[in-house]
Amino acid sequence: MSTESPSKKSTAKAVEPEYLEFEDGAVIDGVHYHRHDVVIVGAGGAGMRAAIEAGPKANTAVITKLYPTRSHTGAAQGGMAAALANVEEDNWEWHTFDTVKGGDYLVDQDAAEILAKEAIDAIYDLENMGLPFNRTPEGKIDQRRFGGHTRDHGKAPVRRACYAADRTGHMILQTLFQNCVKLGVNFFNEYYALDIVMTKVKGKDRPSAVVAYELATGEIHVFQAKSIIFATGGFGKIYKTTSNAHTLTGDGVGIIWRKGLPLEDMEFFQFHPTGLAGLGILLTEGARGEGAILRNASGERFMERYAPTIKDLAPRDIISRCMVQEVAEGRGAGPLKDYVLLDCTHLGAEVLETKLPDITEFARTYLGVDPVVEPVPVMPTAHYAMGGIPTNIKAEVLSDNDTVVPGLYAAGECACVSVHGSNRLGTNSLLDINVFGKRAGNYAVEYAKTAEFVPVPVNAASFVQGLVEELRDSNGTERIGALRKELQEQMDLNAQVFRTDESLAKVTETIHTLRGRYKNVSIQDKGRRFNTDLLEAIELGFLLDLAEVVVYSARNRQESRGGHQRDDYPTRDDAHYMKHTMAYLTGDPHSADASDHISLDWKPVVITNYQPMERKY
């Protein structure tokens, strides 16, 4: 271990903190040290798209807690939007408009323009990499309709979603992985990033390394890098009912949050109305498009009461809210009266088998319910985090409304550019991960080409070492499973589609108590190899942090907009809230009053072409 700084410029003063000098691959005091120009955290769609750009141009490493092909991008079904105009007239400007309107005007319009414009190349890139899109009779990429995508600013639905059967996400994930294999991308599989090291350079915090925990061995690795890209996906697991994977615990967003960097628009979470009850597995909107009907316990078609004209085809947010209301007022079906029913029985076996084979299979497999003869239990399911790590259009992470953190990038669901505003349009997320994943990769390389390595302090790994050892030695009485369950249930009850100041206050209280109980947690697995017990505890820590920011930001936004529906403030309030929420961690998270450790700020929305209008279809 050397006390010398590798940075030649800082030789003058000996009072600088101690820095580590090491070779790539060195092991010092049991900690492994690596050095790469670019380090990407996460190997979902966004991470691998970035790796495909960065891999060939710079010394790149990808750290991922899952084998790349296990990432949740693979679960996406519907499609990926791009105005190719392969089947009918379309252009990217219409796509921009739809995105802005879909996001209830909280979208940064410069970013939305890039999204829509670069969508076309993003699709061709994927096709050229080998993605097996469905084809038109002319052999071109086929396209289909999707909610909210229209021609000429809302005149009629347009066929804009490129797709590969109902497995678009799967194909994207596989294709990107295949190309990573082709390029020989350097993956560190089943490495959990748990911290980012910030080094003070000329009084400013600069990211110098990522600290990761290797699942197989329990060893700690420090990855020094010039550019670091976060692509760690969403955090749907703060909710009980979610379409998200067990592993979507928002680690990346949590790491950034703990460093005092801001998180943007965290109150906006998309709830998809038709998830399989209790499981959250998604049933496509297409079912209602085909004529399926939502019913309560007494068989009543309750949407008739709430939306007399469009009934079951009302927007996602409205339907989700009505469903929750039915259940809250005791009209839920089932033994616990905790779900409503999606009735497809009148559609007939043929429509179900041919047009909706997937949901038919899911319902049969997972609920043992055959949609041909019985209605399917459904409830809204937490689906997508619109908010996340704030970035600009170069995918650079921001430390406030406009200051860039040099060398730090974020892309995909963990980031907030913001192209989704307060409500994401279907098929725009697969697009987001490709467009901004690619950008992140390119800008990260560009930066790494000229930048110097930021020195890594000697104690770089100590935070993670402490976290891991403390938890491993923890012999408390609280079970992680029980704490997580309570968090998720309370979030479902109080911070789901239907929020009031009262409910949000209640769940804030829950989170505070859970945080206290979390200190007394019991870790039964004391081993080093594949200690998933320990990692679930760490993940729960991130979930608690993020749930609190979501709730706190939601409490502060006293209006209803897109995915954020406040019952006590049921309308959109552009005068006060036409702006992004920026939340910062400013104190000890254990303090009783959330306002003692979270502070909020606002960030203006970038408006280029489209002035806010009432959102109706």
Add this chain to the structure above:
Amino acid sequence: MTTIDAPRSPHTPATATRKVNWEKWGWIYMRASGILLVVLIFGHLFVNLFLGTGVRAIDFAFVAGKWASPFWKVWDVAMLWLALIHGGNGMRTVINDYAHGRGRTVLLVLVAASVIGLIVLGTLVLTTFDPCPAGAPGNLVPSFCPVNSK
């Protein structure tokens, strides 16, 4: 606990060496010979075990009588070659699956040796066969033998 070797130590595709591809031809041979063997073996079994009084009918005279005809000679030579090579190659597959290292080599050599040995032996027997060996008693040899025409 399962322990396995590293998969396929450095891979050299067939094109790199351009040798005869034994795996492919072996595979094809198993099928081609299989088809022929169905005819040959069932014919053989039918004639030997089913016609007449089954295995009781078999004795030197029966065999010699059959082999007096070139038709059956060719039949049996073909069956001998096809079946032994088919079986030998099949045994090779089985050994490759379950035996490793020295044991594998030993077993493979044993199989190869017995196949070659038996093919040579069987072919010699068939080609040099004399249905009426000198000095054999008439009741043991076929009726057409000179012993019996006296």
Add this chain to the structure above:
Amino acid sequence: MSDVAVARDSSSAMPEASIEPFTVTLIIRRFDPEVDAEPHWQDFDVKMYATDRVLDALHQVKWEQDGTLSFRRSCAHGVCGSDAMRINGRNRLACKTLIKDLDITKPIYIEAIKGLPLEKDLIVDMEPFFESYRAIQPFLIASDKPEKERIQSVAQRAVFDDTTKCILCAACTSSCPVFWTDGQYFGPAAIVNAHRFIFDSRDEGSQVRLDILNDKEGVWRCRTTFNCTEACPRGIEVTKAISDVKAAILRGNPGLPPSDLTLTPVSA
């Protein structure tokens, strides 16, 4: 406690009684590399609902009884390929196997997939599996640089549709008796992924992949036992894919269908 009677009662009265939890015994093959010399079987009783999956049962053990139980999982609905394991002697995804579809009057036996090195409990080392995958060059090899998409007819796209569904769960490879013998065989999953490109009309690397699989450890080792086809949670006709590759090797080319495009000149 083994409450077999409860299980029998509720199973007979399903689905009405499905809201009543019943007790199921899991017998899990445990192995902790830091402690055990050999794997051993351990029983757990869990309270389950008819609609629960084996994955839920494993979670209940991990979350409420024994936190040391280790297994992989992510999506929980059969699309990520994390949790292939041997359940009652058959390779399945734990998240796609419902308790009620098993015979709950008997204990459920759960162990890691076979043929790959056991790491801990239900976790195996997947590296040999992925090494075979990488060896068949699982990516599009094409020299042209089109401005837009490459043209491919609907029929050409259909030829390899089945094998694009693979989620690399290893259920097939680790159910193959030939793979069990020495782990040297490429295995069905690698062949499935080679098939996906060999029969893609846009690909130019078919010959290379056919050569790789025309090898000692290639397709000829498949003895058409069909275990792979039966294990595949995505319903891929694995053995058929292998047969297609064998046929292509014998033929010397993939024998793709001709482009049947109804192309109208786009010059105007």
Add this chain to the structure above:
Amino acid sequence: MWSWVLHRITGVAIFFFLLVHVLDTSLVRITPEGYNAVINTYKTPILGLGELALVAAIGFHALNGIRIILIDFWSVGTRHQKLLFWIVIALWIVLLAGFAPRQIINIIAEMS
């Protein structure tokens, strides 16, 4: 799986029988007496049953061999592999039903 296990077992068994069979048949080249002596042992009841097993084994191996060949070369063979397997079993039973009674009668006749 089981079709393959049986195919393998029967294949190996037949191979070993064939080794012995070629050797004993070769005795014809040496002396008719020697050959007949050996062939007579085939006519004991125990080996009579063994012969039945041999025919059963060859029968299964051959029928299943044809099934494998169909799977390999018939474009929809893989899809019907289970059906083909049951056909193999059915034909095999028919084959044995034809052969076994005669063989058993022969065995009994030999014993008396």
